[in-house]
Amino acid sequence: MKIQSNTAKTVNGDKKSQSFFISRIVEELNLYQSYITRIEVHLSDENGKKEGENDLRCLLEARLKDRQPLAVSSQADTxxxxxxxxxxxxxxxxxxxxxxxxxxxxxxxxxx
Incomplete structure (x- = not known):
């Protein structure tokens, strides 16, 4: 299962943070790894540099073998x-x- 991470310029995308999120995704989705070929992670700040509630967004797209991709999105304060x-x-x-x-x-x- 390959994981590709994309981070918007306004979001802290340092190696330590990416490493943490990738290891968390691998750990949580390990049960499904035989079905998944790749996961794309997109982190963004919906308001850019402006403050706001629930403005940080994570979009996960799972590419499945012989299936259409699954995409989910969650917004939160962090x-x-x-x-x-x-x-x-x-x-x-x-x-x-x-x-x-x-x-x-x-x-x-x-x-x-």
Whole structure:
């Protein structure tokens, strides 16, 4: 599972922060790694340099094998909370998508 990180100019994107978020994503999504080819992380500040509530955004896009990509987004007051929220949303989306894939493959075909 490859992880690509993109950070807007107005967001602190130093190596230490990126390392922390990437390790957190790998840890939280490890269960799904056999289904995921790549995850793209986009961190941005919706208000630029202006102050505001819930203006930090994390968009996670999971590229799945033989499937359309899944994308989720979370906004919060801190990047940490935005990343955490996006991870939780992506886990839910992956559980639903993978569950459907498994149900589809495990149902016996009916010959009419």
């Amino acid at each position: 990047i940490e909370l935005a990343v955490s929220g996006a991870i939780d949303m992506l886990k839910t989306a992956l559980e639903t998508t993978i569950g459907r894939m498994q149900n589809h493959h495990s149902q016996p075909s009916q010959n009419l």
